[in-house]
Amino acid sequence: MKPARTPQPPYYAVIFTSTRTEIDEGYGATADRMVELAAKQPGFLGVESVRGDDGLGITVSYWESEEAIAKWKREAEHTIARNRGREKWYDEFFTRVAKVERAYSFDRRT
Amino acid sequence: MKPARTPQPPYYAVIFTSTRTEIDEGYGATADRMVELAAKQPGFLGVESVRGDDGLGITVSYWESEEAIAKWKREAEHTIARNRGREKWYDEFFTRVAKVERAYSFDRRT
Numbered sequence: 001m002k003p004a005r006t007p008q009p010p011y012y013a014v015i016f017t018s019t020r021t022e023i024d025e026g027y028g029a030t031a032d033r034m035v036e037l038a039a040k041q042p043g044f045l046g047v048e049s050v051r052g053d054d055g056l057g058i059t060v061s062y063w064e065s066e067e068a069i070a071k072w073k074r075e076a077e078h079t080i081a082r083n084r085g086r087e088k089w090y091d092e093f094f095t096r097v098a099k100v101e102r103a104y105s106f107d108r109r110t
Numbered sequence: 111m112k113p114a115r116t117p118q119p120p121y122y123a124v125i126f127t128s129t130r131t132e133i134d135e136g137y138g139a140t141a142d143r144m145v146e147l148a149a150k151q152p153g154f155l156g157v158e159s160v161r162g163d164d165g166l167g168i169t170v171s172y173w174e175s176e177e178a179i180a181k182w183k184r185e186a187e188h189t190i191a192r193n194r195g196r197e198k199w200y201d202e203f204f205t206r207v208a209k210v211e212r213a214y215s216f217d218r219r220t
Contacts, residue, residue: 001166003127003204013208015123015170017113017158021218048127050162056111058160058168060125086216094113094215098123098208105204106196108131 004046004062009100011045012063018093019055027089030081037077043068062100069097114156114172119210121155122173128203129165137199140191147187153178172210179207 020027031049038044043064051057063069072078085093130137141159148154153174161167173179182188195203 001162001164002129003166003202006204006206009206013123013125013206015125015210017170019112048166048168050160050166050168052111052160052162054111056113056158056160058158058170060127060168060170090216090218092113092215092217094116094213096116096119096123096210096213098210100125100206100208103204103206105202106200107202108200 001048001050003105004048004060006045006062006100006103009103011100012066012069013098013100014061014063014069015096015098016057016059016061016093017096018057018059019091020051020057021089021091023088025088026084030084034078034081037075038072041068041072041075043071066097111158111160113215114158114170116155116172116210116213119213121210122176122179123208123210124171124173124179125206125208126167126169126171126203127206128167128169129201130161130167131199131201133198135198136194140194144188144191147185148182151178151182151185153181176207 035047038061045062047061049059145157148157148171155172157171159169
């Protein structure tokens with residue numbers, strides 16, 4: 001995965017930081033499906049997701065507006081997946097909604 | 111590493127997403143040192159950092175104010191490290207400064 005190619009700010013970021021339980025039960029397939037589904041939502045700008053060897057995961061998704069985030073939160077499959085997350089998959093998580101005010105990028109090839 | 115224990119919003123997040131070159135030359139020690147040094151800065155609230163097997167790294171640091179971020183950006187060792195990053199260590203990166211407007215957390219043990 002590469003850094004997301006987002007447009008000029010302002011836009012919104014949802015920073016989801018988590019640690020997992022030891023329960024698998026479809027976690028990987030659901031996580032992949034959520035990325036696929038998010039990418040089809042109106043107002044989606046990109047996503048970056050990593051889970052480290054020590055168990056900490058960070059997923060940042062980028063959105064055009066607060067309204068786009070609210071719609072994605074209400075999406076049916078996503079709602080089911082979030083409930084499973086609380087029931088089984090996550091030991092702990094933080095979801096932070098933030099307004100990106102400025103951004104800088106660097107690309108060695110340009 | 112665990113999700114950062116941040117206070118109630120509003121506060122600021124610096125989302126740093128990167129891919130690395132193959133050049134090591136002190137990268138790991140400098141990355142550790144920057145986390146240690148950031149934690150000593152006024153207005154620092156926490157940090158979460160992960161690099162995945164596919165090479166994508168996400169580090170999110172949290173700050174009380176824009177002023178705290180600006181001071182950290184000017185810190186001398188950090189400035190040297192950032193320059194090395196552009197010279198050697200990073201293939202590509204995005205730095206996004208965002209204002210966290212709301213946050214939700216979940217902890218299985220509580």
